[in-house]
Amino acid sequence: MPQLPHIHLQITMSYYVSTSAIKDLLTECPICTEHFDEATRTPRRMPCCVQSICEACLETHSRGRLAISCPMCRHQHNLPGGVKSLPKEPVILRILDNLKIVKGLNLPRTDCTDGNPAMSKCDDCVAFLCQECLNAHKRVKTLRDHHTVSFQEMKEGPSKNFHRVHKCAQHHLPLQFYCNTCDKIVCVSCTVVEHKEGKGHNVVPVDDAHQERAKSIEDTLAKLDQKSEKLLEAEKDLQKRYSGIEESTKVAVVDINTAFDKLMDKIQQRRAIMLSEVEEKSSNLLKLTQEELDSTRTILTKVTSSTEYTRQMRGKADKIEDIQVMESSAATLSAMLELSPKASLGRAGVSFASTCFSKITTFLKMAGLVKSVVFTPIENSNPDDSLNNAITFEHAEVPQAAYMTGLPLGVKGSISCK
Structure with a gap:
């Protein structure tokens, strides 16, 4: 948001501070x-997380309810x-007052019946004073x-020397x-x-209470600093x-894909071999059957044409x-009765037997x-050292199929397929 001219700030922002003045606070x-x-x-202080939130946001968030998160x-x-x-x-209100002085904005008056603008401050009374x-x-x-x-001296001095009036809300007297x-x-x-x-009330001066609580x-x-370092x-x-974990996951994915790609290559090679065998066996059977078919057709043609003729x-x-016809053809026709095609194969075909496939499925x-290796926290007798961890190993579950082979894990063996 662009900064407004200084004159406009003096007129319209008597109780506000410019953005540039508080950008580092x-x-x-x-x-x-x-x-x-x-x-x-x-600024309203939240007692739960030591944060200050503006009243407008809290009103919006609470929506008028008496219970608020x-x-x-x-x-x-x-x-x-x-x-x-x-x-x-x-503290924030005091910083705002100090910035008003630094920026030359109007300040709240203290105990001035005439409402004159404040020009100075009494450190002992912690009060703003007009001339x-x-x-x-x-x-x-x-x-x-x-x-x-x-105020001129305050502008030239450090902001920590600036004090704000702290009065009792009930009696309007200094809180001491x-x-x-x-x-x-x-x-x-x-x-x-x-x-x-x-x-039965134990009342002490503010300085004594401050000293005691400051030490605490x-x-x-x-x-908390030590805890922050550990955290x-x-x-x-x-x-x-x-x-x-992310890197190992990527490596594991690559390894799995590589292993299964190789396995797929072997399967594809085996399939190609078996398809080639099917083609070869089928070709041989078809050739023999075609020869028998040709022989049968030749004899059939000869027999049918001779008998018809x-x-x-x-x-x-x-x-x-x-x-004369019967005498000349009897021997030939009788000879045709002895003609037969080449040896028959009977029923023929090519089939696939999924031998060992059930065991291959088991192995897959x-x-x-x-x-996976898991680091889990353990109980520690030292409450200040609660971030220590013990290294434990989570053994991956071995698939039940591993035990179906009858071989101990890690022992080499062979399986025959019949």
């Missing part, structure tokens, strides 16, 4: 990626007071030693104490009412394993001529073996 909602502000996109980690929350009951993120309030502040005897800083019993930051009025020590959180963060190593190992001649001859069921 964590002031962007992780859901809508819009920048936080104090108007509609107030965190948009980041899906943890369920019951919010009787709605989204607004989630705490604001004070008139600053003058009055310096005239009060008890406040003369307070350290005040002008911490109740260990209730785990709540309170003001001085709270210590004598709701969090009174006489009622630093220890936790240090352990990073685990991530690298898992990524390496993932890549290895004899009958026709006798039909036209008188008795004397008939006797166990042709090849796919194996």
Whole structure:
């Protein structure tokens, strides 16, 4: 989104910060990626995953329901007071105030009845002051030693020196104490009412509570750093394993295809041989049958033509001529009775016997073996070393067909086909 002119920002964005001003800061909602502000996109801290999400996104996500799942980690929350009951993120709001000063935008006024623009800040009171309030502040005897800083000085100093007013929502007094019993930051009025020590509440100054909890959180963060290192190593190992599985899968696929292509070549060669044998045997049988057929046809032609000729001649001859025909043809006709074709083959043909095919099918069921090696976690007595793994082997199941041959696995043998 193009940046608007600076003058336009001063007029229309008194409670907003330009994109360029916060591009390096964590002031962007992780859901809508819009920048936080104090108007509609107030940063609300999610207690489940230590993330801040703008109020507008949470309202959209909750759809007015009092139960909401965190948009980041899906943890369920019951919010009787709605989204607004989630705490604001004070650090982000403080960064926004500091950026407003740096960019010259209007700032919230503190305890100024006239609503004059703030010009400076009191570090002791943690309050913004207009010029008139600053003058009055310096005239009060008890406040003369307070350290005040002008906005110009704040612009030139580091942002970490910028402080935001933290007041009790109930009594509107500075939050200066911490109740260990209730785990709540309170003001001085709270210590004598709701969090009174006489009622069993353990109240300490904020500085003491901060020191104690800072040590605890630093220890936790240090352990999380160690855990992050282990998780990073685990991530690298898992990524390496993932890549290895992908690569080994490709190799296995190539090996399987190669093995079966070779097997198919052998099968095709065997088929070609058998088809050639069929052609050869069929050709021989057909040749013999054709010779027998030709011989039979020759004799048939001779017999039928001779008998027909004899009958026709006798039909036209008188008795004397008939006797002469019969005497001249009797021997020839009698000889024809002895004529026979070449030796008959009887029934002939070519057939295919699928000898050993059932055993070949059995062997195909166990042709090849796919194996895998699995790394499984084991119980460890050291809870801080939970990422250690033990190497175990998952043996691939041998197909049942392997046992149907009657031969031990791994032992060479021969099978005869009858």
